[in-house]
Amino acid sequence: MRRVAIVGYAQHPILKNAGALNEVELIMPVVHQLFNNLGISQKDIDFTCSGSCDYLQGAAFAFVEGLSAIQTNPPIKESHVEMDAAWAMYESMLKIQMGDAETALIYGLGNHLPEIWMQLFLYKWILIIFLLYGLTELV
């Protein structure tokens, strides 16, 4: 097993109502915060993986639009799981363990179900976790 470290993370506050923000506007400030903390950019990331339940939200493939929040030119290696950041982390861990990537950017996001009766008892939530795996081989 390769040894892997989490070298940074950032999180959006979990809110009952995040206002009228789309995926891009939810993700971008958190990514910028993380990159600024670490003094790196998207160019330092080998693999980007996101997790979100877009079908539940009624916006299938919303993660594709969400990708506009990060710098995707030159083209990046990217994946998405129809689940959450934990599953995105699992896929990224596999990539790193298989030697396909040295670093990974992982994020998960969610929105309340924008269906009216669900709004009555489901909180609008957004949780973005960025885990950057700086890779250190076991000495």
Next chain:
Amino acid sequence: MSAEDTPKDYSESPINLEYFYTAGSATTRFLNQVKEGNIVGQGCPKCKAVYVPPRGSCPRCGVATDIEVPLTDKGCIESFTVVHIPIPGNPIVPPYVCAMIRLDGANISFLHLIQDVDIENIRIGMRIQAVWKPKEEWTHSLENIKWFAPIDEPDVDVATLRFQES
């Protein structure tokens, strides 16, 4: 085996779900202008690329697009396809043409209809202009534009529309 005992291969069970779409603050600014009959794209502060409809970011640079860029409703056909297959619930009768519309001054295109022209005359690079619905029907939607129709201007070489890093 009676008819009632016969296993069914499938059954139809239509469901209806109503969702609210969160446009986001950037797209909201755009849609508020569309309601007034204006098309206002958003520009990247770094590379100056103009996005319409805007989502609030420049994926090239990974930054927010905070520059408002008023555009005309004229442009050209960047690509198109002729649709022959009817889509259930769609009032438009095939064959009809869907095209990627590149407005003048914009660096991305969006999907819309082309009408008021014989299909065999439609070509990539053709100059077009929006045909708007009556003003009293305008809402927060690009459907305020009924379709795009050709105008009498020389074709554009779409290869020249490639984004040039400034």
